[in-house]
Amino acid sequence: MGRRRGEALEAAILEAAWDELGERGYANLTFDSVARRAGTSKPVLYRRWPDKQKLVEAAVVRRNVVQSVPPADTGSLRGDLIATLTELGQKQGPFLAQLSLLLADYFIETDSSFAELREMIVAGRRSGRDEIMERAIERGELDPARLTPRIASLPFDLLRGETMMTLRPVAPEVIEEIVDTIFLPLVGRRPAP
Template sequence: MAPTRGEQREDAVLRATLELLAEIGYGSLTMDAVAARAKASKATIYRRWSGKTQLAIAAVERHTTGADRPAPDTGTLRGDLLALLTSMRDDLTVQSAALVLGLLTAMRDDAALAAAVRARLIGVKRDAFAPALDRAAARGEIPAGADHELLAEVASALLFSRLFVTGEPLDDAFLDRLADAVILPLVHGATR
């Protein structure tokens, strides 16, 4: 079934919001700019979202809807971890990185926005590790109870640091090193 005119308008507004967040950041985002980019009226936007925070939250939620896909099952913990790290890297280098940078400062000052970004952009990554670890424990590869939240936080921090701080490549060789030298040793030592 084809999307309705209202659904098309909503998609255009949310897409424009994401683009502007990535380009100019939350602080510079205005409803006027979103309306102009989406070719919509401000009245249309305000009928659906009461303000900039609600609009940004809706855009982040829409952006991450496909990100909560099931964790890959390659048959081994190392294979699953590499698939997860590859997915995280690809998401980060495509659009999420610019989006997160556009939101970082605002997250410090806006609790609702921070909660939504943490839940969607960070929470999805955190939750992706749990099935891989559960499968590995069921196969006897690792002890039960590995801390998937810590692993996701460490992996995210290292990918983010590499992309924005050191500027070094996020290539497959780095992902192999990250899995073998950091994540797998943590898995074996990080039980709750």
């Protein structure tokens, strides 16, 4: 195998960091163990990331980008949300549950939260949530005056909450309840009086 450089080397290091995080957790992850697993040296890691915190953040962001779920385009807001939430629940539910356990010490050390980590993950990328909402506004299904940032994130936040509480994929009937009973009544266009 030839010497890896650039993106190939960085991908190998971040994959090794993710694997080490999965096996050891944040508290026990070291630059030595990541370098050994990636087949490189500690100085190579330190040239890219000043400390364990930044290395782990980069590994989490990379893993999330690799596993990201594109938003569904079914032709309706309800269909888009149900399809997207279902796929997110199946693909990212276990990821989120695992991440919460693996990063407990990270959150304590950095005095941060999942919300702050999520901001790192989505930084510079257009969210699928925004795409779904914009299409619904264009189709006239959603009243933009009623769509605050908190309301736009509500179905996704509820899905994450359900996943974290059950540590299982969210049942289809729960996803439908989130969409039909909670979200759509908040954002739908109201008939003129």
